[in-house]
Amino acid sequence: AQSVTQLDSQVPVFEEAPVELRCNYSSSVSVYLFWYVQYPNQGLQLLLKYLSGSTLVKGINGFEAEFNKSQTSFHLRKPSVHISDTAEYFCAVSGVNAGGTSYGKLTFGQGTILTVHP
Amino acid sequence: DTAVSQTPKYLVTQMGNDKSIKCEQNLGHDTMYWYKQDSKKFLKIMFSYNNKELIINETVPNRFSPKSPDKAHLNLHINSLELGDSAVYFCASSQDSTLGIYFGEGSWLTVV
Numbered sequence: 001a002q003s004v005t006q007l008d009s010q011v012p013v014f015e016e017a018p019v020e021l022r023c024n025y026s027s028s029v030s031v032y033l034f035w036y037v038q039y040p041n042q043g044l045q046l047l048l049k050y051l052s053g054s055t056l057v058k059g060i061n062g063f064e065a066e067f068n069k070s071q072t073s074f075h076l077r078k079p080s081v082h083i084s085d086t087a088e089y090f091c092a093v094s095g096v097n098a099g100g101t102s103y104g105k106l107t108f109g110q111g112t113i114l115t116v117h118p
Numbered sequence: 119d120t121a122v123s124q125t126p127k128y129l130v131t132q133m134g135n136d137k138s139i140k141c142e143q144n145l146g147h148d149t150m151y152w153y154k155q156d157s158k159k160f161l162k163i164m165f166s167y168n169n170k171e172l173i174i175n176e177t178v179p180n181r182f183s184p185k186s187p188d189k190a191h192l193n194l195h196i197n198s199l200e201l202g203d204s205a206v207y208f209c210a211s212s213q214d215s216t217l218g219i220y221f222g223e224g225s226w227l228t229v230v
């Protein structure tokens with residue numbers, strides 16, 4: 001079984017400031033990791049994912065995340081945020097079997113609300 | 119064109135009623151899902167179908183019955199609605215979950 005903890009429920013920042021949204025996970029098997037964004041009254045949009053290889057992954061809208069296996073973390077970062085980045089962000093994990101196949105379901109963290117102030 | 123579309127977007131209904139939420143994906147994906155997002159925004163998988171076959175069935179009351187007439191559709195029927203069923207229900211699909219799971223816009227269900 002997997003679990004995901006997003007360490008901050010709310011993160012307020014000023015426009016053009018850098019931001020980091022923290023995510024830690026636990027799992028008894030290997031994992032794939034994802035970040036999703038949810039704008040108000042909308043569905044979830046995939047920002048980026050880590051499957052294997054380079055631990056630094058880049059996604060849409062200038063976001064990136066770094067996988068740290070020893071710390072079981074997958075923090076999301078953006079060097080300069082915009083007002084339009086105001087949304088809720090969800091970290092998610094999918095367990096992977098020995099053959100590298102995902103078990104096919106995502107376990108989500110409880111979300112971090114990012115509010116960008118002018 | 120909307121990749122994963124679900125209807126209705128908003129539904130207000132009384133306790134005890136039976137209601138359905140429909141979902142269609144035009145991405146050609148083999149796998150479809152239903153997720154529930156509660157009032158605290160916590161997202162949890164309910165069901166997953168692969169090529170019309172149920173492959174994931176989390177601990178969900180049997181009042182919830184998914185139906186997949188073909189691999190592009192996964193509907194959710196809920197019998198005897200309860201107040202605690204009020205939530206946002208998201209349909210999603212994927213070809214391979216490693217490539218990401220694509221979500222619909224959500225269906226806001228309010229039981230009064």
